[in-house]
Amino acid sequence: MKLALDENLPPSLAHAVHALLHPEGGWAVVTADRKIRTQPLEKKALLDAGLIVFVLAPGWNQEPYWPKVTGIIRWVPSMIEAVVAYKPPALLSIPHKFTPATIKPSGK
Numbered sequence: 001m002k003l004a005l006d007e008n009l010p011p012s013l014a015h016a017v018h019a020l021l022h023p024e025g026g027w028a029v030v031t032a033d034r035k036i037r038t039q040p041l042e043k044k045a046l047l048d049a050g051l052i053v054f055v056l057a058p059g060w061n062q063e064p065y066w067p068k069v070t071g072i073i074r075w076v077p078s079m080i081e082a083v084v085a086y087k088p089p090a091l092l093s094i095p096h097k098f099t100p101a102t103i104k105p106s107g108k
Contacts, residue, residue: 001021001022001024001025001026001027001028001079001080001083002018002021002023002025002026002027002028003017003018003021003027003028003029003030003076003079004027004028004029004030005017005029005030005031006029006030006031006032006033008031008032008033008061009030009031009032009068009072010065010068010069012069013068013069013072013073016069016073017072017073017076020073020076021076025083026052026083026088027051027052028051028052028053028054028079028083029046029051029052029053029054030053030054030056030072030079030094031053031054031055031056032056032060032061033055034055034056034057034058036053036055036091037055037091037106043091046089046091047089047091048089049089050088050089051088051089052082052083052086052088052089052090052092053089053090053091053092054079054082054092054093054094054103055091055092055093055094055106056072056094056096057093057094057095057096058096059096059097060072060094060096063096071096071098072094074098075094075098075103078102078103079094079103081102081103082102082103085102086105090105091105091106092104092105092106093105093106
């Protein structure tokens, strides 16, 4: 799986995730832009592209650098499972606090 991170996330996180993942399977997007769920044109563009989009839940944007990047990396195995479990296009939510629960579709 390949993950594309939006401009709201640190470039160093994108480099770290790239180094950790095997470039197999499809693409997924991680975004900190929660408004994407309510912006019809942006949401449509991502879903029309046939992508799985992970939206970071409230709370992530207030995290300092290290808690944010380590928290997101901690979710990567669950993101991989979600890419297998959900057929694209899909809009999924990444909770702010890590739990062993699976990633679920976004509320909107």
